Amino acid sequence: MLEDIRKNNNEIPNNNKTILLVTDSIQHYQQQFNNYNINNYKITFVNWNDILTFITNNNDTKCKNLELIILDISTSEDAQINKESTTTNVEEIKKIFYDKRIFFILPSESVIEKVVSMGICTKEDIRIHPFSIFDVIDLISTTNKKERLYRLQLKDHCMHTYSSPHDKVKDAIRFLKIGIENNEATLLLLDKDIKESYLKSQMASHNIDIRKLQDDGLLKIAYSEDWYLSTNQKNNTNKNKITIDNEKIYAQFFNLLDQATKKEEKKGLRIFGMMDCFFEHGLVDEIVDYDCMMPPKFNKSILSICAYNDKHIAQLSEDQIRKLILTHSKVWI
Amino acid sequence: MLGVYSSPQRKIEEGLEYLRIGFEEKNEAILMVTDELTKDEVRNAIIKKWKISSDDLADLERDGIINIKSSRKFYFSTKIIDCGKIVKQYSDLANKAIEKGKKGLRAFADVRLFFERGYEKYVIEIEKSFSPSDDFPLTVICAYDLDDFEKLDQQSRKILFDHHNFHLTNNLFGNIFDYSPPLDLTEHICMYCEKELQSSSSSSSSSSVPITNSLLRYIDEGLQQNQLCVYLSMHNMKNDHPKTIISQLTNLKDYQKEKNFMIIKNSDDYYISAACENLKPFEDLKKQIFEKAILDNKKEIRIVCDIPNLLFKNKHFDQCIAVEEWWDQTIEELNKKYGLSVSLLCLYNSNNFQDAPFKHQRSRINNNHTTICDSEGIVYPKSSKFDLLKGERIEKEGGR
Numbered sequence: 171m172l173e174d175i176r177k178n179n180n181e182i183p184n185n186n187k188t189i190l191l192v193t194d195s196i197q198h199y200q201q202q203f204n205n206y207n208i209n210n211y212k213i214t215f216v217n218w219n220d221i222l223t224f225i226t227n228n229n230d231t232k233c234k235n236l237e238l239i240i241l242d243i244s245t246s247e248d249a250q251i252n253k254e255s256t257t258t259n260v261e262e263i264k265k266i267f268y269d270k271r272i273f274f275i276l277p278s279e280s281v282i283e284k285v286v287s288m289g290i291c292t293k294e295d296i297r298i299h300p301f302s303i304f305d306v307i308d309l310i311s312t313t314n315k316k317e318r319l320y321r322l323q324l325k326d327h328c329m330h331t332y333s334s335p336h337d338k339v340k341d342a343i344r345f346l347k348i349g350i351e352n353n354e355a356t357l358l359l360l361d362k363d364i365k366e367s368y369l370k371s372q373m374a375s376h377n378i379d380i381r382k383l384q385d386d387g388l389l390k391i392a393y394s395e396d397w398y399l400s401t402n403q404k405n406n407t408n409k410n411k412i413t414i415d416n417e418k419i420y421a422q423f424f425n426l427l428d429q430a431t432k433k434e435e436k437k438g439l440r441i442f443g444m445m446d447c448f449f450e451h452g453l454v455d456e457i458v459d460y461d462c463m464m465p466p467k468f469n470k471s472i473l474s475i476c477a478y479n480d481k482h483i484a485q486l487s488e489d490q491i492r493k494l495i496l497t498h499s500k501v502w503i
Numbered sequence: 504m505l506g507v508y509s510s511p512q513r514k515i516e517e518g519l520e521y522l523r524i525g526f527e528e529k530n531e532a533i534l535m536v537t538d539e540l541t542k543d544e545v546r547n548a549i550i551k552k553w554k555i556s557s558d559d560l561a562d563l564e565r566d567g568i569i570n571i572k573s574s575r576k577f578y579f580s581t582k583i584i585d586c587g588k589i590v591k592q593y594s595d596l597a598n599k600a601i602e603k604g605k606k607g608l609r610a611f612a613d614v615r616l617f618f619e620r621g622y623e624k625y626v627i628e629i630e631k632s633f634s635p636s637d638d639f640p641l642t643v644i645c646a647y648d649l650d651d652f653e654k655l656d657q658q659s660r661k662i663l664f665d666h667h668n669f670h671l672t673n674n675l676f677g678n679i680f681d682y683s684p685p686l687d688l689t690e691h692i693c694m695y696c697e698k699e700l701q702s703s704s705s706s707s708s709s710s711s712v713p714i715t716n717s718l719l720r721y722i723d724e725g726l727q728q729n730q731l732c733v734y735l736s737m738h739n740m741k742n743d744h745p746k747t748i749i750s751q752l753t754n755l756k757d758y759q760k761e762k763n764f765m766i767i768k769n770s771d772d773y774y775i776s777a778a779c780e781n782l783k784p785f786e787d788l789k790k791q792i793f794e795k796a797i798l799d800n801k802k803e804i805r806i807v808c809d810i811p812n813l814l815f816k817n818k819h820f821d822q823c824i825a826v827e828e829w830w831d832q833t834i835e836e837l838n839k840k841y842g843l844s845v846s847l848l849c850l851y852n853s854n855n856f857q858d859a860p861f862k863h864q865r866s867r868i869n870n871n872h873t874t875i876c877d878s879e880g881i882v883y884p885k886s887s888k889f890d891l892l893k894g895e896r897i898e899k900e901g902g903r
Contacts, residue, residue: 205742205743206740206741207740207742207771208771209772303740304737304813307740307771307775307813308774308778308813308817310771310775311774311775311778311779311819312778314775314779315778315779316779321780488862491863492863492866495863495864495866496867496870499821500821501820501821501867502820503859503860503863
């Protein structure tokens with residue numbers, strides 16, 4: 171029961187790429203998609219009951235042209251997701267098409283966490299029912315495009331929000347690895363809750379030798395609190411006041427840039443700055459003002475990611491969020 | 504009358520002036536309903552500007568000629584907002600004015616309190632409950648602050664415009680079609696269209712932008728003025744869409760449409776490439792448009808594009824902005840280098856801007872357009888929240 175979106179297969183040039191949609195609602199999708207034309211792609215529909223037969227019969231040519239796979243597990247709510255046959259089939263598909271991008275259509279937002287916790291897929295691979303031809307187009311683009319961290323370039327000023335320290339560290343390491351490939355120095359400014367031992371173990375799991383990178387001038391590590399914040403003793407009181415000294419911070423960045431580019435012959439400086447410390451010290455207005463002093467595009471060979479915590483962004487007023495968005499050239503929130 | 508004001512101060516100043524004319528020149532009783540000022544502050548303003556003494560004012564208030572009410576008491580005197588009671592208050596005051604030898608009642612009704620209390624829906628209901636046939640002599644300005652007015656959805660705004668004979672919008676709302684022809688042809692217009700989200704199994708409703716009358720009018724007017732019109736829409740992926748849109752364009756003979764109307768069919772390629780930060784298809788399109796314009800001796804071009812809408816919907820915010828910036832540069836390039844006047848209409852589905860993180864990206868979209876309007880073509884003022892921070896951004900970039 172394999173059905174092609176195009177009625178006449180003879181019209182399809184051989185170099186057309188294939189999208190495999192596994193679903194129990196073939197008729198529904200056919201009715202919808204038949205009204206549209208996607209250039210250079212054809213969609214092959216396979217019923218869940220026939221998927222194992224399809225996999226067994228698929229030949230190398232078909233496999234070569236296969237661009238991406240969409241698994242629709244949205245049809246019967248929990249029943250479908252829990253069905254042992256479904257999870258078995260999914261595992262089998264993942265095993266056979268290990269080098270293909272696989273997306274999942276879920277019935278609703280509420281089951282995302284469950285599916286992710288079952289280890290079936292990551293959040294990025296999930297789309298929610300209803301699923302239209304425009305979603306197919308977007309999946310094609312998602313499959314084709316380079317990972318966004320790779321698309322950042324020197325002079326970009328990027329804002330990124332995270333929901334967990336783990337994700338932040340993961341991205342910091344990817345950011346560092348791209349820097350190594352590009353011969354750019356990386357400065358990691360860490361939140362204080364990220365312990366050195368944790369960072370080291372994460373780096374080690376990516377085969378990164380911190381000491382060697384530091385010796386080669388490719389990596390500098392500091393705590394954000396030490397880098398960004400200054401302590402001023404107020405007149406007439408014994409209390410220390412935590413402040414942001416913009417001049418001092420700029421001087422630190424530019425000195426490091428000079429050191430990296432002039433002495434250590436690196437192409438530029440990449441900064442991954444975790445911003446929790448500002449919020450922990452109640453410097454909310456101050457961080458917005460500080461970040462907004464930076465232009466959306468640097469005029470020096472600096473690339474900066476300002477890594478905010480989701481919860482902290484929720485504390486800001488709409489106006490402050492708008493200001494932050496406008497002062498960054500790339501915004502991932 | 505519908506009044507929309509750019510600031511509370513302006514609202515009160517214009518409201519008092521409107522009432523003064525009624526009182527001094529038209530022999531009308533007046534009613535001021537507001538919580539923007541206290542009753543005493545309103546009295547002081549009247550004494551100062553209307554040249555009447557405080558004693559006279561007290562007499563006029565006692566006689567029901569000058570009436571000052573707080574919004575809270577006027578609208579919310581009972582636990583339930585009672586439209587009938589509000590209408591009755593107007594009719595009682597108007598009838599009393601007649602008894603006192605006045606021509607009728609002139610009222611200025613500030614509705615800000617409804618928005619402060621989150622009762623926007625009720626204000627629409629109250630507006631709808633007034634009919635022109637109400638049998639008492641009343642002239643009223645229903646006074647809205649611009650900030651509040653912008654919170655209303657398009658349907659509610661339409662109801663307000665439809666239910667008032669006159670619109671005192673202080674030039675806050677122009678219309679893209681009101682400019683004397685030819686349209687200013689170096690414009691980059693952002694049109695926010697609203698589409699009811701259907702509960703059908705298709706999610707395409709939020710992915711695409713509806714075909715509105717304004718969109719058809721924009722193309723139609725261009726074709727009638729013998730301009731080159733380019734239509735780059737995600738709808739074009741649908742096999743029968745080109746035919747459908749051509750059939751919806753009126754007053755033109757087929758050969759005119761065919762000659763001047765370019766429908767760009769492979770819109771999926773444009774989307775996929777743009778999402779991957781590759782604007783080559785757009786560069787190719789620029790060349791194609793330029794060649795067609797030269798070949799057909801066209802100096803004026805209208806372009807419709809909704810690709811950024813789908814990029815935005817799918818959270819490709821940077822890519823969406825990149826396309827908008829590319830259009831901006833292209834319009835300028837075609838104008839400066841080749842003397843071509845290009846007007847670009849970008850269509851966005853306003854439903855996509857309601858929640859975070861989408862709503863936070865709105866200012867980025869607005870900043871890349873010269874004109875922002877809704878699907879009726881009504882232009883939002885430059886000073887509105889949609890244009891917030893633009894000045895700051897320009898200043899900062901200039902200082903780099």
